Amino acid sequence: MKARLILGLAFALIALQACDSPGEWTASEAPRQMRVDFQRLTHTAAFPPGGAALARGEQESLAAFLQAAEVTPDDPIYLEAAAEDRMNTSRISALARELTRQGFAVATLPSARDAVPANALLVVVERYVVTPPECPNWTKTPSDDHDNGNASNFGCSNLTNLGLMVANPRDLVIGRPLGPAEATAASLAIQRYRTGQTAPLPTTSAGTTYNFNFNPSAGSGQSAPAAGQ
16 A cells, blocks of 8 residues: 555656656747848949940949849948049949939948959948848747746747838947937926926816827928817
């Protein structure tokens, strides 16, 4: 009888350990991380010796590069010239004028020795590319969760939507500098606060609605609340 009891307790302990399964799943299996990579694409645009116009077939080659790279007007294009070439200024002006006509933003990079071949311009496209996490992720079984933790798919949709919505993935890595502040309005607000002249918050009662009428053609000064309408 005692042996049967001991054997039964042993089986019970084994069953409890199997149910708990510590270390069976870890959060590293569902990192839910969004990756942002810096991408630099280059194309060498050749010119005839002494000429400022692209060589034969280079116009089509450049257009194919921009199309294959899926360059948009939001992607800055940089032009880098060969060092000590007297035609650099004319070639950069001509190519920049053509790219600007197509709607691209063009800037120049300082010439680097031996970085660009003679009679050529290096067309550089730099941008950040975001890769959302692999979703859905159900590596963690939704049942038998004795830790009462989050599901492995928790947060996947938020990160995916952020990666798809962001206009410039660079903003996920490096923030943009703040624009100039309205110093007069800010200082007056501080002055009113210090002198106790702050405007009270609007009071509302049951059944009161506020309609904001805005006429875009009239400017922002035409926006005014109308109560009770």
